[in-house]
Amino acid sequence: MNKAIAGIFVLALALSGCMSSDEDQLREWMAQERANAKPRITPLEEPKPFKPQAYDAGQGMEPFNPMKLIQVLRRESAQSNANASLIAPELNRRKEPLESEPLDTMTMVGSLDKKNVPTALVKVGSLLYQVRVGNYLGQNYGKITQITENSIQLREIVQDGGGDWIEKTSTLELQEGRK
Numbered sequence: 001m002n003k004a005i006a007g008i009f010v011l012a013l014a015l016s017g018c019m020s021s022d023e024d025q026l027r028e029w030m031a032q033e034r035a036n037a038k039p040r041i042t043p044l045e046e047p048k049p050f051k052p053q054a055y056d057a058g059q060g061m062e063p064f065n066p067m068k069l070i071q072v073l074r075r076e077s078a079q080s081n082a083n084a085s086l087i088a089p090e091l092n093r094r095k096e097p098l099e100s101e102p103l104d105t106m107t108m109v110g111s112l113d114k115k116n117v118p119t120a121l122v123k124v125g126s127l128l129y130q131v132r133v134g135n136y137l138g139q140n141y142g143k144i145t146q147i148t149e150n151s152i153q154l155r156e157i158v159q160d161g162g163g164d165w166i167e168k169t170s171t172l173e174l175q176e177g178r179k
Contacts, residue, residue: 087157087165090141098122098129103138103154107175111149118147122172142170150174 062068098106101124109128110121122129122137131137135144137154146153152172160166 084165086167087141090157096136098124098131098135098137099139099141101138103140103142103170103172106137106172108152108172109175111147111174120144120147120152122152137172138170140168 105124107123108120109123112119112121114130117132120131122131131144131147131152133144133147136142137144137152138156140156140158142154142156144152145155150173154170154172156168156170157165158168
């Protein structure tokens with residue numbers, strides 16, 4: 001048993017000797033690289049001389065004129081009123097059943113004329129609905145504006161990136177039978 005302990009001791013001593021020589025070589029290489037490395041510093045440019053200019057009020061609009069701010073605020077309020085007038089009628093009416101479904105889950109499967117009134121057949125899931133001009137489809141206040149043999153034209157009201165309400169035209173086209 002003492003021979004085994006002595007063998008482990010000799011082995012550990014030999015390994016520690018190898019490690020220190022590798023570490024010494026590494027330290028020597030790092031010192032050599034530090035000595036050879038030369039930092040590259042680009043010189044700063046000379047500052048450009050400042051040339052002050054006198055303010056001449058007669059050349060342009062006064063930057064702190066309160067009328068300028070009032071004009072901007074009036075323009076913005078007129079635009080927000082126009083946006084509010086676009087969405088207000090949609091918020092004050094009763095929702096139709098097909099407005100709870102996204103437009104991309106609906107399929108136009110046919111069209112017909114009922115007493116000279118164009119009517120489209122729309123399939124949602126396993127249910128079939130008849131829709132006419134003036135009905136609403138989809139979740140973006142999509143009002144049907146026209147029905148043809150092959151498509152349903154919609155006027156949707158959506159928010160743009162700035163949060164303003166805008167009108168957008170969408171089309172739901174007839175889907176041919178899949179084989």
